[in-house]
Amino acid sequence: MLIDTKGMLCPLPVIRLQEFARQVETETEVIVIATDPGVLEDIPIWCRVNGHEHIKSEQLNHEFHVTIKALPQAELATERGPS
């Protein structure tokens, strides 16, 4: 799955990724394509705090490709356990 956020500035790429991740029903590999280098910092942190997996970040010419594995909500809840 590709999420094209070219031309958007942070935090909008993170918001678009988050909107998509909320809908996944199975583990899904997602590549966020961005022109704002802020994604290199923001998306890995967003993954770490929310339980998703950051796989890699690459710069290709003037674009930044950040690949993550988005986990479904049910799985995130199980991982964290009850409050």
Added chain:
Amino acid sequence: MLAAKVVQSQGVYVEGVNFFTGFCVEGHTQAVKRSKKQKAKRHSALWCAEQIGIPIQIVDISEDYQDIVIQPRYGYGRLLNPCLDCKIFMVNRALDLKSNRGEPFDFVITGEVIGQRPKSQRKETMGIIAKDSGAHDRLLRPLCAKNLPPSLPEREGWVDREKLHGFSGRSRKPQFALANELGITEWSQPAGGCCFLTDESYTKKLQDLWDSRGSKEYDLEDVILLKIGRHIRPAPHYKLIIGREEGENQYLRGFRHKFAHMSTVSHVGPLCLIDGELSAEERVLASRILARYSRGRTEPEVTVCITEQSGVSEEVVVEPIQPHMVPAEWSLAS
């Protein structure tokens, strides 16, 4: 961050929420102005969440937030900051959110302290925020809870009121001491400094935008453009937006489809967007102003290329305008 940590340390599951209004100081401006050599700056809310180990949602409220900015029920602060309405709106939106687990939240936590801010953090406004947001006693302020009636989570024993705090006033010393106690050694910008609506230079440009349109309408692109470049309005019907550095020029290039634009051809210089329709005479004046910001500013002549939105271009040769010929009131701050 502190408020969340105080509640989290009582064993309560806490999630953070960060609202994107479009007026956030970080993000856009940092991304645009950042030079290639500089490291990308962190997003404060994400960073805070990681420091205290909580999940966080970033919610885009930029569209609905327009109503708050355009017509705040409780009015503006010193500038165009609708702080009280903003807090009411955000607490209300937080109540509607679901956790990462897909469950509704039991209560909302804010880091408000009575007397900390002149507009929105006074004893009387605390009650207004709780009531108007619809949160009522489901709104907990852990940093000043002891100065307020017990909220639902305190009464129900979900949190121990005795372990909450009774801070008040403008001093942040008690917060610094608490941060130290909780092992927090670094924190983000305190409230207020993170919103462009509390920035004099920015709000001058926003007010000018509204005045020039005869209405308070705006969209996200307007809001972002006001953060970028030198804004000069030589006449009520047009404005020039001139990049101040390569990062800004690059970003402004992305708006060429929406605006007529100018750049200097004979000398290195910035990109300029033209917001409005110009007469032949005004095109010359605009070109002279742009030439002033090029490397040819001290030369007798600079060639400027003006490109219409349609793509049709024309070159004009002008003498750069002298600084004393640009009235101060044309500049909408920079």
